[in-house]
Amino acid sequence: MSDSSRDTAEGAGWGATELGTYKRLMPTEVEKISWLDPRMLWAARNGVLASWFGDPTGRTRSRWVAQRAASGVPADKVIRRDDPDRFSFLVIGDTGEGDDPQYSVVPGFLKTGQDTRFAVLASDVIYPVGSADDYGTKFFRPYQDYQAPIYAIPGNHDWYEDLGAFMRVFCGDAPPLAPQPPPRVLSKAWLQKLLWHKPRRGDGQRLDATRRLRSAAAQQAVQPGPYWAIDAGPVRIIGIDTGLLGTLDAEQGAWLREVSQGPRPKILITGSPLYVDGAHHPCAIEGGGTVDDIVRDPAHRYVAAIGGDIHNYQRYPVQVDGRTIQYVVSGGGGAFMHATHTIPRVDIANVTEKDFRCYPLRGDSLAFYSKLYGRRLRLRRFFTLTEAEASAVVAERLEMPLTRAQQKTARITWRIRLVAGLLGAGRRPDRAARLRLPVRKIYTSLFSPSSATYSPPFFKQFLRLDVTPETVRLRCYAATGSHAQELDPPVEDEVTIPLV
Incomplete structure (x- = not known):
């Protein structure tokens, strides 16, 4: 397999x-x-x-x-x-x-x-x-x-x-x-x-x-x-x-x-x-x-x-x-x-993060959307996160261990945290989240359908x-x-x- x-x-x-x-x-x-x-x-x-x-x-x-x-x-x-x-x-x-x-x-x-x-x-x-x-x-x-x-x-x-x-x-x-x-x-x-x-x-x-x-x-x-x-x-x-x-x-x-x-x-x-x-x-x-x-x-x-x-x-x-x-x-x-990195830490009906599963993994979802926004806004160097960086910052924001088995923790910089906040990762109520780009409600109804990529x-x-x-x-x-x-x-x- x-x-x-x-x-x-x-x-x-x-x-x-x-x-x-x-x-x-x-x-x-x-x-x-x-x-x-x-x-x-x-x-x-x-x-x-x-x-x-x-x-x-x-x-x-x-x-x-x-x-x-x-x-x-x-x-x-x-x-x-x-x-x-x-x-x-x-x-x-x-x-x-x-x-x-x-x-x-x-x-x-x-x-x-x-x-x-x-x-x-x-x-x-x-x-x-x-x-x-x-x-x-x-x-x-x-x-x-x-x-x-x-x-x-x-x-x-x-x-x-x-x-x-x-x-x-x-x-x-x-x-x-x-x-x-x-x-x-x-x-x-x-x-x-x-x-x-x-x-x-x-x-x-x-x-x-x-x-x-x-x-x-x-x-x-x-x-x-x-x-x-x-x-x-x-x-x-x-x-x-x-x-x-x-x-x-x-x-x-x-x-x-x-x-x-x-x-x-x-x-x-x-x-x-x-x-x-x-x-x-x-x-x-x-x-x-x-x-x-x-x-x-x-x-x-x-x-x-x-x-x-x-x-x-x-x-x-x-x-x-x-x-x-x-x-x-x-x-x-x-x-x-539809993004998974915007899903908050799961705690509903006695189902916790330990029990919850999603695909794509939240880190992969954030990396995908960071590349998307970098391309659309022509700010690739600022927005684009590697999958390791995205996974690490999601784990930090949701206070959970890394999901990928063979992954080392990437160094998390202020830029990575800012991009994660702007893109709604974990929906933490911090300053970046208040400036968040529309990846959830407005983005879902208008812009998210344009997130289809062809590679x-x-x-x-x-x-x-x-x-x-x-x-x-x-x-x-x-x-x-x-x-x-x-x-x-x-x-x-x-x-x-x-x-x-």
Whole structure:
């Protein structure tokens, strides 16, 4: 097994000597998404409109579900597979930007997943707005050689065009929804509809042609809707759709409570992680209660909850009534990297830094962003930190030991401390933190999507879960863009979850 980032800097992808073969998989021309482009921001406006005028996701989702029910989909929305008691599957989140970082994951994904029974895409299948004609280069092409079905739950970006393309691809080529009666002129609903982003005319004309890239019988799967359950071997995997704003409508909430019943061990897949960045986000359900209430109920026997949306890997082993539930963030499948160095020292739900895991390591995240800012601001000599310097200052600010096993402590100068403070490392309330550059809230919403780089290391990841009647072994595999790690993807984290 190759070194991981926890072993050496080379294991993190720093100083890679040979670029991976992923570029051979890419189209000759790649559209690079820039969220600094006003046209891109305007196209992706529906999330903002939903927060201003009210979220229509629940009503639209109910119409999709009703349409699928009319076509004969079982009311329980459970996919009953014939997997044996021992099998494996993959989970990959937030994939679809169609550029180097997404394609860099593919060789390791295929190698690690060659004996798996299926894969699950957890959130944001297609950026920027879930358009049908983007599925060719951002879904069918990259995963054309994965010889098993792929199921998916939508993320907020897939909802920016009211989920039409997602339903066509994953839900039996569902036809468009029937038009709704127009709202009263000058009403709040009328203004929202007037401003609402809609698919461009003619979108989807290339979809039938690109479907051929995944046309083998072994690759086919039709799911009952945007949320579903899969009975696979000894476990039930439940995928929920958290829409534009990260919540559940009452109808889906009632279904979730129903399919969570029974003694079968369960794994939740959600577009909105329940623990992330050192904070708890239980995910509200319309009408009362939360998703995490359902997950924590011992009668439901959840053993893990895996969420996308945040573009890195995090794991929180939370003790609940004498048992451990693994809360996982897995959104590093291809989109721009969300920083981990801004995560404060973890102390939540009795999970401490000793128990917490993340990828990229905080030091690698800080080094990545220091290089990014140095390049963008043309202040490379000031901002750029080596991985050793970044790891040392993060350890100092969070008062924890160095994470990398074979690393010597670098000398920490005033410049290193200042850069770490400006870039939000550890979020300590010091003078530099008050001057902090926008790496978190403003940066996440506007500038962080532009942190995508097109040369290694990329710090991408995916999960493999190996299921037996007694356990689920969860492993987080890294994809850095280097050739050596394509051939032997490093394991960044591993945990064995008991089912009995």
